[in-house]
Amino acid sequence: xxxxxxxxxDACNVSRGTxxxxxxxxGKIKPEKKELILATAKKLGYKxxxxxxxLKKGKTNTIGIIVxxxxxxxxxxxxxxxxxxxxxxxxxxxxxxxxxxxxxxKKCVENMxxxxxxxxxxxxxxxxxxxxxxxxxFNIPLITLxxxxxxxxxxxxxxxxLAMKDAAQFVHNKGYNRxxxxxxxxxxxxxHNIYALKQRFEGFSQINMEHKSIIIDSKDYIxxxxxxxxxxxxxxxxxxxxxxxxxxLNYLKEKKIKIPSQVGVMGFDNxxxxxxxxxxxxxxxxxxxxxxxxxxxxxxxxxxxxxxIQNVVIKHKIIQGExx
Amino acid sequence: xxxxxxxxxDACNVSRGTxxxxxxxxGKIKPEKKELILATAKKLGYKxxxxxxxLKKGKTNTIGIIVxxxxxxxxxxxxxxxxxxxxxxxxxxxxxxxxxxxxxxKKCVENMxxxxxxxxxxxxxxxxxxxxxxxxxFNIPLITLxxxxxxxxxxxxxxxxLAMKDAAQFVHNKGYNRxxxxxxxxxxxxxHNIYALKQRFEGFSQINMEHKSIIIDSKDYIxxxxxxxxxxxxxxxxxxxxxxxxxxLNYLKEKKIKIPSQVGVMGFDNxxxxxxxxxxxxxxxxxxxxxxxxxxxxxxxxxxxxxxIQNVVIKHKIIQGExx
DNA sequence: CTGTTAGCGCCTTCAC
DNA sequence: GTGAAGGCGCTAACAG
Numbered sequence: 001x002x003x004x005x006x007x008x009x010d011a012c013n014v015s016r017g018t019x020x021x022x023x024x025x026x027g028k029i030k031p032e033k034k035e036l037i038l039a040t041a042k043k044l045g046y047k048x049x050x051x052x053x054x055l056k057k058g059k060t061n062t063i064g065i066i067v068x069x070x071x072x073x074x075x076x077x078x079x080x081x082x083x084x085x086x087x088x089x090x091x092x093x094x095x096x097x098x099x100x101x102x103x104x105x106k107k108c109v110e111n112m113x114x115x116x117x118x119x120x121x122x123x124x125x126x127x128x129x130x131x132x133x134x135x136x137x138f139n140i141p142l143i144t145l146x147x148x149x150x151x152x153x154x155x156x157x158x159x160x161x162l163a164m165k166d167a168a169q170f171v172h173n174k175g176y177n178r179x180x181x182x183x184x185x186x187x188x189x190x191x192h193n194i195y196a197l198k199q200r201f202e203g204f205s206q207i208n209m210e211h212k213s214i215i216i217d218s219k220d221y222i223x224x225x226x227x228x229x230x231x232x233x234x235x236x237x238x239x240x241x242x243x244x245x246x247x248x249l250n251y252l253k254e255k256k257i258k259i260p261s262q263v264g265v266m267g268f269d270n271x272x273x274x275x276x277x278x279x280x281x282x283x284x285x286x287x288x289x290x291x292x293x294x295x296x297x298x299x300x301x302x303x304x305x306x307x308x309i310q311n312v313v314i315k316h317k318i319i320q321g322e323x324x
Numbered sequence: 325x326x327x328x329x330x331x332x333x334d335a336c337n338v339s340r341g342t343x344x345x346x347x348x349x350x351g352k353i354k355p356e357k358k359e360l361i362l363a364t365a366k367k368l369g370y371k372x373x374x375x376x377x378x379l380k381k382g383k384t385n386t387i388g389i390i391v392x393x394x395x396x397x398x399x400x401x402x403x404x405x406x407x408x409x410x411x412x413x414x415x416x417x418x419x420x421x422x423x424x425x426x427x428x429x430k431k432c433v434e435n436m437x438x439x440x441x442x443x444x445x446x447x448x449x450x451x452x453x454x455x456x457x458x459x460x461x462f463n464i465p466l467i468t469l470x471x472x473x474x475x476x477x478x479x480x481x482x483x484x485x486l487a488m489k490d491a492a493q494f495v496h497n498k499g500y501n502r503x504x505x506x507x508x509x510x511x512x513x514x515x516h517n518i519y520a521l522k523q524r525f526e527g528f529s530q531i532n533m534e535h536k537s538i539i540i541d542s543k544d545y546i547x548x549x550x551x552x553x554x555x556x557x558x559x560x561x562x563x564x565x566x567x568x569x570x571x572x573l574n575y576l577k578e579k580k581i582k583i584p585s586q587v588g589v590m591g592f593d594n595x596x597x598x599x600x601x602x603x604x605x606x607x608x609x610x611x612x613x614x615x616x617x618x619x620x621x622x623x624x625x626x627x628x629x630x631x632x633i634q635n636v637v638i639k640h641k642i643i644q645g646e647x648x
Numbered sequence: 649c650t651g652t653t654a655g656c657g658c659c660t661t662c663a664c
Numbered sequence: 665g666t667g668a669a670g671g672c673g674c675t676a677a678c679a680g
Contacts (some may be wrong), residue, residue, distance in 0.1 A: 004657055015667045020659065028665055043459065050438045051379050052657035055672050060375065069404055071596070075399035079395055083421045092435065095419045097407050111416065114374045137369065244598045253602065272395070273597045276570045278577065328673055339651045344675065352649055376673035379656050 003044045011040050023048070027167050042187050054116065063299060064094045064112035064120045066105065067146075072243060073271040074288060075123075078145075081292030089300045093120070102126040102192065106134075113138050119299040124149050127193040134146040141302035143309060147195040154309035156295055158286045163316040164203030164268065167238060168286050170224070171266055177237040178211040179204075182227065182248065186217045187275050200240050200268065222251050230257070236324055237266035242271045245281055251324070264324030280321035286314050335364050347372070378440065383487045385603040388436035388444045389624060390429065391470075397595040399447070402469070405616030406445070413624045414587060415442070426450040426516065428596060434550045437462050443623040451517040465626035467619050467633060470517040479590050479621055479632035482610045484520050485581060487640040488527030488592065491608050494642050495590055500560040502535040504529070504552065506572065510541045524564050524592065546575050554581070560588035560648055569605055573647075588648030604645035610638050627632045 005023070009016045013102065014033065021029045022037035023046075049277055054060040063086055067075045083093050083238040094117055096108040105126050112120055118143035124131070132150035135142060171179060181204050188194050204213075211233050216224045230237070239245035245267030249259065257263055261277055267274075270285035298309045333340045336363070338357065345353045347370075378384040387410055390397045407417050418441055420432040436444055443465035448455070459466060472479040475644035477496050495503060505528050512518050516519035528537075535557050539634045540548045545568065554561070563569035569591030573583065581587055585605055591598075594609035617636055 002657095005659095006657075015666075016658080016665060017660080021666085026660095030665065033665090047437050048435065049379075049440060049657050051375055051384065051440045052672090053659075055375050056658050056660090057371075058672070070394065070400040071404060073397075073400075076397075077396040079419075080395060080421065083394075083419065084423075087420075087651090092439070095403075095407065095417050095420050096411075097404065099408075110371065112373050113418070116373060116375045208650090231637055250456050250600060271666090272599070276574060276597070278602060326673095330673075331677095340674080341652075341676085342650055345650085348675090350676090354649065357649090373673050376656090377675075379658090380675050382656070623679080 002049070003046045003047070005046075007044060008037060008046060011044070012037050019242055024115050034293040057117075058301075059118055060092075060114070060116045061090060062092045062117045063296065064096070064115070064117035064229040066096050066098060066108045066112070066120070067123045067186060068100050068125070069097050073273060074269055078271065078292050081289045082296050085293050085296040089296065091296070091300060098123075100125050100192070102128070106224065109124060109135065109138075113140070118303045119143075121145060121295050121299060122149075123147065125192045125194070126190070127191065131193075141299050141309065143299050145291065145295060147193045149193065149195075154311055155313045156291055156297065156298075156305075156314065157196065158284075158314045158316045161198035161203035163284050163286070164240070165206045166203075166316070166318060167266060167268065168204045168207035169237045170282075171238060171264060171324060172207055172209060174236070174264065176234050176264055176324070177209055178213065178233040178235045179207075179209055179228065180214045180216060180225070180237045181220050181240070182225075182237060182244050183215070183217045184244075185219060197240060204238065213244050213282075218263045222247060225251060230263050237265065238266045240268055242267035242274060242281065243285055244271040245283070246277065249277065249279075249281070260322065260324045267323055270319055274321075279323050281318050281323045282321040284316050285319045326373070328373070328555045329368045329370075331368060332365050332370060333581040335368065336361050354576060375458065382440075383442055383627075384416075384440045385414060386416045386418050386439070386441045387620065388420070388439070388441035390420050390422060390432045390436070391447045392424050392442070392449070392455050393421050398593055401596065401612045402616050405476045405613045406620050409617050409620040410624075413550050413620065415620070415624060422447075422449065424449050424516070426452070431461065433462075437464070437600075442627045443467075445469060445623060446473075447471065447515045447620050449518070451513070451515065464569060465623050465633065466562070469615065469619060471517045473517065473519075478622070478635055480615055480622075480636045480638065483606075483636045484523035486528035487608050487610070488524040488564070489634065490527075490640070490642060491590060491592065492528045492531035494606075495560045495562060495648060496531055496533060496590060498588065498648055499526065500559040500588055500648070501533055502537065502559045503533055504538045504540060504548075504549070504554065504559060504561045505564070505614055506545050506561060506568050507539070508568075509543060518608070521564060526555055528562065546571060550577060551643075554587050560590065562590045566598060566605065566607055568593035569647075573603075573605070577593045584646065585647045594643055597646075603647045605647045606645040607643050608640050609643045610640040614638060 005016050005019050009019045019037055021027045022034045027281050070076045086093050102125055118222040121143045144153050144155045159256040218224050238247055267281045267283035270283045294312050301307050302309050329340050333343045343361055345351045346358040394400045410417055412599050422429040426449055446465045447470035468477050468479045542548050561572055591605045591607035594607045596615050618636050625631050626633050
């Protein structure tokens with residue numbers, strides 16, 4: 001059995017109130033008593049029970065973070081930064097992963113609520129009609145990342161549409177005549193929230209190439225790629241995220257297709273591991289650290305002061321590599 | 325204010341005890357009452373307060389996980405697997421990062437204790453004399469990964485010594501005459517627990533090459549490498565982890581040194597991203613998923629039954645790439 | 649079957 | 665300065 005405030009009180013022949021005052025320096029207390037109490041607390045190895053404190057105070061000092069998984073370096077970096085920032089502000093991280101499953105996601109949210117997190121940072125894939133209402137009903141500070149859920153819920157992100165438009169313009173300016181655009185299935189929109197994906201696609205769609213564009217949005221994008229003669233038309237393959245671009249690079253290398261002389265490739269996200277990849281991938285970069293910092297900052301402010309959280313648009317830029 | 329069991333009791337004109345019975349189906353209760361209670365609970369949007377439950381039950385259903393950071397893919401994969409496994413068993417993950425700082429590590433452990441986690445999974449860098457005692461004093465199930473803390477604390481890992489010995493033997497058999505062994509500073513042993521690192525180094529030391537070996541264990545290992553004529557003696561560079569090998573590959577590519585014809589390179593860990601790296605790195609592989617699964621499995625068993633947790637040695641194997 | 653009640657460990661108000 | 669006591673929300677033992 002762990003040692004409690006009562007044990008200390010008994011050992012020191014004082015009341016629990018006095019122990020509390022000594023331990024948390026509140027109110028006035030006779031110095032020698034305070035010393036005695038602190039000493040015996042230490043001697044007994046007292047560790048305050050935060051669960052009890054949380055129950056009493058109605059605050060857990062915990063931020064719930066729900067993301068898809070940790071395979072994508074974007075999320076592991078993000079959480080890494082958030083954890084540091086949260087610790088600075090004396091918050092703790094509760095982590096849950098949804099693996100892109102909207103039922104799991106709802107369970108994760110409910111669990112966070114049951115665990116009384118003070119605020120929630122959510123990367124959602126849920127596209128149910130009243131999901132935004134359902135979320136707001138819990139009435140705790142909430143921030144969405146990755147996919148926007150509704151205009152009424154704060155959202156921190158790059159401008160995916162503009163960023164992808166810039167990317168498409170960039171490859172166009174490089175003299176490519178045909179873009180093959182590779183994306184996870186846009187048909188997921190019937191079952192999932194794929195806001196960011198759609199934004200990127202829309203941005204891409206705003207640029208017209210001399211020849212037609214080809215959209216590949218199948219899970220089997222490599223097989224689709226095989227059906228196309230990519231050596232025609234001065235072609236570039238624009239990928240909606242780096243992890244797709246890496247697979248494409250592997251495919252092209254296997255086919256002995258030269259990059260960039262025969263085909264160009266461009267990614268999106270600028271994940272860390274790119275620095276080990278050859279040829280260096282041209283990609284769209286944005287500061288993940290900043291997203292994490294702003295998210296923790298905003299949510300902790302909202303927890304402590306009922307401030308409304310502002311949407312934030314993170315700046316992006318194009319990183320010139322050697323892949324086009 | 326969130327809705328509580330008492331609100332439901334009042335709304336249904338029953339006692340809190342009855343509501344509890346209905347909600348958690350314990351004991352006997354009149355079916356129509358139960359229905360009414362469940363219905364109003366739903367209507368009011370009742371969500372049980374797990375903090376209160378935890379306080380009462382003395383169990384939080386939470387496993388604390390403390391690792392170095394999430395940059396190394398080993399840890400992000402590990403946590404990914406653990407989260408899935410923990411969810412299956414109805415446990416929740418509390419995550420904290422130490423960034424290799426032993427004071428932060430101690431604070432993380434203390435925080436976990438204060439938060440009353442039911443069990444703790446720890447990757448430690450602390451080498452203080454009585455650290456093992458200090459940990460055991462908290463008297464909760466504990467498992468160490470990565471670095472062993474003491475023989476009295478369960479440890480799950482590959483046999484790092486044997487695995488690195490096998491790696492060294494493997495390169496030796498390939499006909500290399502000189503090994504350059506690259507490792508994080510072994511001098512850290514005065515300030516940190518670097519058990520795994522030392523084990524790997526010892527394993528390496530058991531193999532004798534025709535010519536001498538060179539040990540580089542500086543943070544600036546790339547600069548050290550520059551002072552060596554690596555084209556002599558048919559040399560192989562054996563790295564204590566893949567993330568070092570990746571840096572070495574980048575260096576060699578920059579110097580236009582051909583791999584493996586001029587110099588061989590070998591890594592350790594077989595992290596996921598290797599599949600995008602050229603040339604394919606020869607490395608030592610072991611199932612991270614299994615480490616995660618066993619850790620969660622053992623700790624949950626220990627939480628629920630006071631079983632003693634067994635040490636587990638994970639099997640390793642060498643993955644033949646094209647880098648030597 | 650159901651109501652009452654006593655805590656879990658902590659914080660906080662109110663008296664003295 | 666200090667003690668006594670109530671209560672956060674839930675569970676469980678005990679009555680009835």
